[in-house]
Structure formats: structure tokens, C-alpha cells
Amino acid sequence: MHFVSESVFGLRGRGKTTILLLMSVVFFVLSAGDAAAQGQKRYSRSYPAGQTVRLELYNRNGFVTVEGWNRAEVNITATLEAPAAVVFPQSLSGKIVINMLKDNAGRGDVGNVNFYVRVPYYTAVDIETLVGNLNISNIRSSMVRARVSSEGDITLTNIVASGVLAENTMGNILFDGELMENGSYRIASMKGDISIRIPIPSSFKLVATAPSTRSINLGAFNGGSMHPLGDGRRIIGQAGDGSASLQITNQRGAIQFLPR
Numbered sequence: 001m002h003f004v005s006e007s008v009f010g011l012r013g014r015g016k017t018t019i020l021l022l023m024s025v026v027f028f029v030l031s032a033g034d035a036a037a038q039g040q041k042r043y044s045r046s047y048p049a050g051q052t053v054r055l056e057l058y059n060r061n062g063f064v065t066v067e068g069w070n071r072a073e074v075n076i077t078a079t080l081e082a083p084a085a086v087v088f089p090q091s092l093s094g095k096i097v098i099n100m101l102k103d104n105a106g107r108g109d110v111g112n113v114n115f116y117v118r119v120p121y122y123t124a125v126d127i128e129t130l131v132g133n134l135n136i137s138n139i140r141s142s143m144v145r146a147r148v149s150s151e152g153d154i155t156l157t158n159i160v161a162s163g164v165l166a167e168n169t170m171g172n173i174l175f176d177g178e179l180m181e182n183g184s185y186r187i188a189s190m191k192g193d194i195s196i197r198i199p200i201p202s203s204f205k206l207v208a209t210a211p212s213t214r215s216i217n218l219g220a221f222n223g224g225s226m227h228p229l230g231d232g233r234r235i236i237g238q239a240g241d242g243s244a245s246l247q248i249t250n251q252r253g254a255i256q257f258l259p260r
Contacts, residue, residue, distance in 0.1 A: 069121065131151055133171070144164050153192070156173075203243040216232065217254070
């Protein structure tokens with residue numbers, strides 16, 4: 001999978017704005033509530049992307065998908081399973097807030113809420129959820145953060161960012177993208193497999209740790225500059241000129257590098 005060319009993205013000839021997309025998920029108790037809540041199955045709305053836009057989304061269970069696109073707007077679509085919750089966004093001084101806890105306070109259980117969000121490709125993305133898969137693709141920005149505090153897979157594809165943080169408790173993690181000079185990349189899981197798909201060659205300093213399985217497969221990056229420690233529980237070393245920092249930790253799973 002490859003990025004659209006820079007001419008299509010419009011990276012040349014105009015300044016880049018930055019949007020911070022913050023998605024946090026908190027534990028809460030929701031209910032079927034009134035008839036209006038029961039009847040709501042789908043929500044969709046778009047917001048213009050100005051110089052600085054911040055989107056905060058508090059959810060509990062459900063998938064979250066974020067895709068970069070070539071439009072100066074953020075489009076949010078939510079699919080609500082019965083009994084449906086209420087989705088009530090607020091725009092406050094350039095910050096868009098969707099608070100499922102507050103807007104559904106005092107109600108019983110509701111179904112999962114799945115979000116599909118399209119953002120300008122240059123958006124800085126920050127997503128956090130309790131349970132559910134996170135998928136982020138086609139982002140070329142300063143930062144991508146994805147965190148699942150309980151169970152769910154994280155899939156990051158076509159990512160070019162100077163900072164990436166991906167971590168979960170249980171589930172697989174895939175990072176597919178490019179490492180930028182002086183970039184910082186941290187991938188961590190308690191239980192699940194971690195796959196890193198980056199171009200060959202790439203330049204980075206590596207600390208890879210798999211204390212339980214000792215399963216670390218560097219693929220084409222295995223060589224004289226990589227050194228195993230602790231009977232293979234950790235590998236440290238450098239590829240190329242080591243211009244980026246890559247730290248991978250998998251407590252009870254495997255780590256593998258794949259060609260891109």
C-alpha cells in the first residue's frame with residue numbers, strides 16, 4: 001500500500017495546518033433511555049478544518065477507524081447498535097467534543113458505538129479506547145497515537161509521522177509506514193504479535209524486547225550491528241545511520257520485521 005503522490009496531497013506550494021484528533025475512551029454506564037435514544041441508529045456530521053481543530057471523543061466499546069483524505073474537513077460517522085445511545089457533539093472555541101458519558105448519564109446499557117472518521121491527511125491523530133480495534137491509515141503528520149487499554153487490535157497503515165505510539169494490553173499490532181529522521185517510535189503489547197513493516201533500507205536505533213517468548217525476528221535488518229542480550233530476550237543495535245529511535249516491547253508475544 002502506498003501514499004498518493006505529494007502533488008495530489010498538496011504538500012508543495014502551501015502551508016500545512018495541524019489538526020489534533022484526540023479520541024479517549026472512559027468507562028461508563030449508559031441506557032436505552034427514552035424513545036429518541038432508542039430510534040437513533042446512525043449519526044454523521046462534517047466540520048471544517050481550520051488552523052487548529054481539536055476533537056475529543058469519549059467512548060467505551062466499539063471499533064474506531066480513522067482515514068486520511070484530501071479534504072480540509074473532518075467527517076464523523078457513528079453507527080449505533082440497539083439500544084442506541086445519544087450522540088451530541090459540541091463545538092467550543094475550536095474544540096469539538098463528543099462525550100458519551102455526559103450525554104447519556106442516568107441511562108442503562110446501550111449497544112456498541114462504532115466510529116468512522118475521515119480527516120485531512122496531515123492531521124495529528126490521538127485515539128484511545130477501552131475495548132475495540134483501532135485502525136488508522138493514510139496519515140502524514142507530526143504524531144500518531146493509538147492506545148487500547150483493554151483488548152483490541154491496532155492497525156497503522158501508510159503512516160509517515162515523526163512520532164508514533166501504539167500500545168495495547170491484549171491484541172495484535174501492525175505498524176506499516178516509514179521512519180522519519182529524528183523520529184521516535186514506541187510499540188508495546190502485553191499479549192499479542194507485533195509486526196513492523198518498513199522500507200529496506202531504513203535507519204534507526206533499535207531496542208526490541210520479548211522477555212517471555214524470546215521471539216524476535218529482524219528479517220532483513222538482522223546483521224552485525226544487532227546484538228542479542230539476555231539469552232535472546234532483548235536485541236539492541238542500529239540500522240543505517242540510526243537517525244530514528246525504535247523501541248518495541250512485547251511481554252508475551254512475538255516481534256517480527258517485514259519488508260515494505
